[in-house]
Amino acid sequence: MVILGALGAAYLATSLGKTSPVIAIARDVPWGQTLTAADLVESRISADPALAPIPYSERDQVIGLIAATTLTPGSLLTRDALTGQRLPAPGQQLVGVGVSAVQLPATTLRPGDDVLLVPVAGGRVPAAAEGAAPSVVEATVVQTGSPGTDGLRVVDVLVDAADGPDVAARAAAGLIAIVVVAGE
Structure with missing residues (x-):
């Protein structure tokens, strides 16, 4: 019983300690502005099904996209916060x-x-x-x-x-x- 408890605790500690690299915002990016490499920073977070940040491995695909909302420093970057639509939009x-x-x-x-x-x-x-x-x-x-x-x-x-x-x-x-x- 003690051995099973120790193994369970070790597994729980390792799984909770696992983090994934994701994209976070390094500085203010106003709505409608193009994202640059200087706007992005790597952040590590534990997996959470309630969050959907963009993995840091996709950083190069994010650079050049447009902020669909004002992005603030320290926030995690999600796909909903980006658009490919440049200003002005049609019409x-x-x-x-x-x-x-x-x-x-x-x-x-x-x-x-x-x-x-x-x-x-x-x-x-x-x-x-x-x-x-x-x-x-x-x-x-x-x-x-x-x-x-x-x-x-x-x-x-x-x-x-x-x-x-x-x-x-x-x-x-x-x-x-x-x-x-x-x-x-």
Whole structure:
């Protein structure tokens, strides 16, 4: 009985001590950004059926894929967190909107934030928008740049393809303010 108990304990200790190398995130990777080798690190975990991390042996196949969500340091990388779809997706356009400090919230915009692009009065309305009633456009933040020497901060946003030209024309004229939409 003692020998069986010792063998059982030894087996349990060895099986619990076995770990597998998996991919973990080394630094922040915003939604929509391409994964690089510097973003990935090896982590060792015990097998758990509730977890589905990508094995470290597949690291080279992951590099170059796109983050489908914001990835945080220390988290394990799963297939659901990746996509091969580059931005902009079909039916969308990527537009840079230059805004002054009074045209966007003081709260930091993060990739994936839902925002409204609101037309503002001032100056002449761009040719693309002449004769059309200004309308609010729904958008998603891709990236926010640092303030330039002109005081403007460029915010890259995804909009529906039908809204892209009008948003670009208004943005070029400085006629857009950004409003953050409450998360769901």
